Amino acid sequence: MSSWQQYLDTAVESARIAGRYQQYRFASTLDVMMKGDKNLVTEVDQESERLIVEHILGNFPDHGIVAEEGEYPPGSSSFRWIIDPLDGTTNYAHGFPWFCVSIGLESAGELVAGVIYNPMHDELFTATSGGGAFLNGNRLHVSSRSPLRDTLLGTGFPYDCASDPVNNFSNFIAFQKAARGIRRAGAAALDLAYVAAGRLDGFWELKLKAWDVAAGVLLVREAGGVVTTFDGSCYDIFNHRIVASNGLIHDSMVAMLTTPNREAAE
Numbered sequence: 001m002s003s004w005q006q007y008l009d010t011a012v013e014s015a016r017i018a019g020r021y022q023q024y025r026f027a028s029t030l031d032v033m034m035k036g037d038k039n040l041v042t043e044v045d046q047e048s049e050r051l052i053v054e055h056i057l058g059n060f061p062d063h064g065i066v067a068e069e070g071e072y073p074p075g076s077s078s079f080r081w082i083i084d085p086l087d088g089t090t091n092y093a094h095g096f097p098w099f100c101v102s103i104g105l106e107s108a109g110e111l112v113a114g115v116i117y118n119p120m121h122d123e124l125f126t127a128t129s130g131g132g133a134f135l136n137g138n139r140l141h142v143s144s145r146s147p148l149r150d151t152l153l154g155t156g157f158p159y160d161c162a163s164d165p166v167n168n169f170s171n172f173i174a175f176q177k178a179a180r181g182i183r184r185a186g187a188a189a190l191d192l193a194y195v196a197a198g199r200l201d202g203f204w205e206l207k208l209k210a211w212d213v214a215a216g217v218l219l220v221r222e223a224g225g226v227v228t229t230f231d232g233s234c235y236d237i238f239n240h241r242i243v244a245s246n247g248l249i250h251d252s253m254v255a256m257l258t259t260p261n262r263e264a265a266e
Helices: 005-025 043-059 089-093 169-178 188-196 210-222 250-257
Strands: 032-034 040-042 064-067 079-087 100-107 110-118 123-128 132-135 152-154 181-183 202-206 226-228 241-245
Touching: 005 043, 005 079, 005 100, 005 110, 005 123, 040 043, 040 089, 043 064, 043 079, 043 100, 064 210, 079 089, 079 188, 079 210, 100 188, 100 210, 110 188, 110 210, 123 188, 123 210, 132 210, 152 188, 169 181, 169 250, 188 202, 188 210, 188 241, 202 250, 210 226, 210 241, 226 250, 241 250
Parallel strands: 064 079, 152 181, 152 202
Antiparallel strands: 032 040, 079 100, 100 110, 110 123, 123 132, 202 241, 226 241
16 A cells, blocks of 8 residues: 555545546536636635535645635644645536545645546546556556547646736647547646546646646656656646656657747746
């Protein structure tokens, strides 16, 4: 058994608790609030986060919490949970059934456990450092597809894409021409889980937050994939430019993203 298993078990329990609540409230009347021009938050996000944090701190009261909707004490241990209680809020608020719970755990700055739970499909993606990645208990491995023209990619666009020229549009056009296809489903955590599962061959995005990617980064790595920044350098979850792939197409993706004169600020 992995040395991180007790923490993974708590993450799984927390994700399932929040997921059940999200299923119960799905397609109901919601109180939708705005955190920006297009960035939504609902009471389901907030209640899901409360349920998750309550369960985690009930088991590990000295651990730190970094979560999307609230601020929490840093904790007195080396452990820090990084939580997106509902990734895909815009989908959820519109009754589009594509969203998830994402929970990652760091120990002394290293990702050691991660859970991504899609409650509408009852798909539970899990990973521990050195222990592999799994979907509902079945081991995952990234795809073996290459070259780039034979692959399916995922991406997304930042909330300020209508006002900021750093918006991923030019990259999207370039990859759409180079790859077999691109999917923009609206939940970055699930995109990363799908790379780990071999359903997507690669993923890139910018302006994501740590809670969007923490669990997914560990899943991809433990499934045999590669995660870097746009320029191919070492990635950490607080960098807002991420490329994740099966490894076989990674250099090609990085080359696309570093092509001169393509909105270099991206």
